Amino acid sequence: MLKKNEEYIVDVIDNGFQGEGISKIEGIPVFIAGGIKGEKIKIKIVKVLSSHAFGKITEIIEKSEHRKDEDCDTARRCGGCSLRHIDYDFTMEMKKSAVENTMKKALGRNVQVDEVIKMDEPFNYRNKLQYPVGVSEDGKVVMGVYAERSHRIIETRNCKIQDKLSQKIANTIYDFLLDNNIQVYNEKTLKGSIRHIIIRIGKKTNEVMVTLVTNSEIEKQKELIGLLTSKYPEIKTIAKNINSKNTNVILGDKTEIIYGNGYIYDYLGSKKFKISPLSFYQVNPIQTEKLYSKAVEYAELTGKETIFDLYCGIGTIGIFASDKVNKIYGIETIPEAIEDARENAKINQIENSEFFARRCRENLTRTN
Ligand SMILES: C[S@@+](CC[C@H](N)C(=O)[O-])C[C@H]1O[C@@H](n2cnc3c(N)ncnc32)[C@H](O)[C@@H]1O
Incomplete structure (x- = not known):
């Protein structure tokens, strides 16, 4: 029986879905953040549950050839990237085997997975920045990324994966x-205004949308809009989202457009998409294009097919494939996203699509 604080020397036999190292002690799986398959490490048990345990590395005895120095000052402290200590090529191997394992579990047989298609430059690719703003233990206003599984904000002024x-x-x-001494939201007192800063950029259009999630009115809102729009002509719209609930959910129900017309555009392949503050849009547009193109290639479309774009968001997948099929049906639960999907079809002069604001499971009938 494993016990908290006990120390062991273990071999890392695999990496899990989140990149965590996996070892076994007396047949019990132990998950170790930062461990890399092939390494021998000394660990301290930090938590024991009925079927598995968690350990913390105290010493690396035999280091993996894939371990590298982290290239980021907040790596390990912030809960963003979990694989920054591993060379990029090996992370592709890990992801490939994660897919193989998942498919094997789901289908009960081995599935051949091709090489992962990499990014040329896996930096500054995200088109959506989402930073909480809050008050630290010592009363300082902080903005950044939550530490893993916590609401402690790790200050982030230069994230390696965010758009610059x-x-x-x-x-x-x-x-x-x-500079303006603005009272930001304090999770303890539930007072103060701004809670989150969300910035989305159309990587192809360079159009920017800023959403400020706030508990109440934003002090000096006019001055802030003036500053942002004069300094950054790329900002096409600014939205204020009101969230006064004491909850982990980031966005509240009410969104007010306080500058511009409430949306930006971006392109995936040759298709143009309208993106609103609440709509889902894949965060890595470079890889999205590669993924969608591969899916279309593998589907070997002849032009006669009807495709169901389930959970379609703003209709990106169906619209991306629209030239190659006979008909697209898109289903998505958020009505605003469906409005965007219909408009996206119009913008791209697509006449073979229909979009429905419905829940997928309840609205699809099994025919066999
Ligand atoms: C991860 S997004 C994917 C969107 C789109 N397919 C894409 O790749 O850009 C998943 C979408 O599913 C929608 N969704 C979640 N549950 C749903 C349900 N039960 N029925 C229909 N849509 C749902 C969400 O609102 C969200 O827009």
Whole structure:
């Protein structure tokens, strides 16, 4: 029986879905953050549950050839990237085997998975920045990324995977909050205004949408809009989302457009998409194009098919494939996303699509 605080020397036999190292002690799986398959490490048991346990590395005895120095000052502290200590090529191997294992579990047989299609430059690719703003233990206003499984904000002014312009705009907002002594949301007292900064950028159009999630009115809102729009002509719209609930859910129910017309555009392949503050849009557009193109290629479409784009969001997959099929039906639960999907079809002059604001499971009938 494993016990908390006991120390062991273990071999890392695999990596899990989140990149965590996996070892076995007396047949019990132990998950170890930062462990890499093939390594021998000394660990301390930090938590024991009925079927598995968690360990913490105290010493690396035999280091993996794939271990590298982290290239980011907040790596390990922030809950963003979990594989920054592993060389990029090996993370592709890990992801490939994660897919193989998942498919094997789901289908009960081995599935051949091709090489993962990599990014050329796996940096600054995200088109959506989402930073909480809050008050630290010592009363300081902070903006950044939550530490893993916590609401402790790790200050982030230069995230390696965020778009550079989005990061710059977030820094400007943060400096404005500090310079103007604005009371940001405090999770303990439930007082203060701004809770989250969300910045989305159309990587192809360079159009930016800023959403400020706030508990109440934003102090000096006019000055903030003036500062942002004069400094960054790329900002096409600014939205204020009201969330006054004491909850982990980021966005509240009410969104007010406080500058511009409430949306930006971006392209995937040759298709143009309208993105609103609440609509889902894949966060890595470079890989999205590769993924959608591969899916279309593998589907070997002849032009006669009817495709169901289930959970379609703003209709990106169906619209991307629309030239190659006879008919697209898109289903999605958020009515605003369906409005965007219909408009996206119109913008791209697509006449073979229909979109429905419904829940998928309840609205699809099994025919066999
Ligand atoms: C991960 S997004 C994918 C969107 C789109 N397919 C894409 O790749 O850009 C999943 C979408 O499913 C929608 N959704 C969640 N549950 C649903 C349900 N039961 N029925 C229909 N849509 C649902 C969400 O609102 C969200 O837009």
